[in-house]
Amino acid sequence: MAAVLLLLLSAGALLYSAEAQQAYDQLPENYKKGVDLVLRQLHSHAGVQHHFLFFRTLAKSDIESGFGVRYIYHNFHLKPTKCAKGTTQSDPQRCPFRNDRPLMDCAVCYKTLADEIESSPKPYVHxxxxxxxxxxxTDSRLDHCRKMSYNSGAPTLLAVSTTE
Incomplete structure (x- = not known):
């Protein structure tokens, strides 16, 4: 009986982590790039001891500034897995989620040009x-990202000259 219960719990955990991977796969590319940036920074931090995977989006915004420039804000949860830190495996069957550790709440904002993250202004990760x-x-994160996306010198249609 205990073995059956353990099998059911394991299968449930795998389905749950597969759903989260599906949530990552359904993100637009601009948001995936931000999640990947956060995961790289998080996994390189010496104090982080677990491997994390994307779990769910809490909030996101995408401001088009014109001429292929976008400002992205994404607030999401990462969940620790049973895989060792440094694992590059994102396969949910190989890295099932842990339920005995808290979620990691992350916010990232960055500027993209032609769908690539720009180094200036420096992407903000928290x-x-x-x-x-x-x-x-939470308020500090939002303030930082609002300041990043506000650009008083942004080109406008009135600044564009045409020759006929």
Missing amino acids: CIQRPKLTQEM
């Missing part, structure tokens, strides 16, 4: 374990 996230941190 991740913290969900229980430690405060309203002040």
